[in-house]
Amino acid sequence: MPEQFYQNAYLTQLDTRVLRHNEAGLVLEDTIFYPLGGGQPGDTGTVSDAAGTALEITDTRRDRMSREIVHLSAPDAPRFAPGTPVTLTLDWTRRYRHMRLHTALHLLSCVIRAGVTGGNLTAESARLDFDLGDEWVLDRDQIEQALNRLIVDDYPVSVEMTSGAALAAQLELIKTMSVQPPLDLPEIRLIRIEGTDLQPCGGTHVAHTGEIGRVVVKKIENKGSRNKRVVIALAD
Structure with missing residues (x-):
């Protein structure tokens, strides 16, 4: 690339x-x-x-x-x-907020272990939509505390490359249900959060989770019969 x-x-x-x-x-x-x-x-x-x-x-x-x-x-x-x-x-101020929030979304997908049906971010906030049945009850405070623990632990964040064929043999790494990376490509970019997460991603990220800073869970919304949306923001 x-x-x-x-x-x-x-x-x-x-x-x-x-x-x-x-x-x-x-x-x-x-x-x-x-x-x-x-x-x-x-x-x-x-x-x-x-x-x-x-x-x-x-x-x-x-x-x-x-x-x-x-x-x-x-x-x-x-x-x-x-x-x-x-x-x-x-415009580094804006981009760096994107980097911090994008890495925070990867951590959010570790806190809530369910299929991701959508996601988006701006410089102000970010969200993931999860495929969750009615039996799931999401606790705002628990999610926020778990997410901030992962941030404070300051895990290294690094880039790795794999092939589409290799990723096809590890489909559990693909968390997004709506859009999958093209598995016919010779190279696919992975983001590793040491000891915490590994998933394909083409976005920009911080080098350590501690750079994210404290985040808050702004709201949790129902989006359809199974989708639940979790919106986060940087505390600063």
Whole structure:
């Protein structure tokens, strides 16, 4: 995976060059901006050139056909010519909250051991939907306490790679019931929380669970006959 956010989620600046820039958006030789996917929002920030022109990036998406990462801005924003050297500056405050909450959701899936039917996050809150029957009673305080214990224990978080064939032989690692990773790929990215969790994921994460900080369970909702939604937020 060549994109820099896969190599190092903590990079906040990157020098690169423009491949093309048109009405569809800005495509660069490389990027630190994470594109919308896996329930995690696309990154925002700025792209600037040596002349001082700064372009505000309002969203980042991956083109479905070409698989290129496209940086979006206002329709009337200036455009860079192909080959222009530019510097990317990530909205790190927003991205880091995404990283903290995304890792917290992985821990939540360890606290509530049930199939995950959906999930999403923003910089303000995050949620998972679980496939739970009526016999399940979720206690808000117990979930919050268990989740914060895992955070305080400060487990290392690391990236591993496996093949689709190998993952097909370990389907218990796939917690999401609604969307499964493409098992025909030669490489699939896994996120390991040491001694706690291992599951496929393409998102950005913190390096240790202690970085998440204290979280609160904002609410628990019934979403249909079996789905229960748990919404969490960072205490800060």
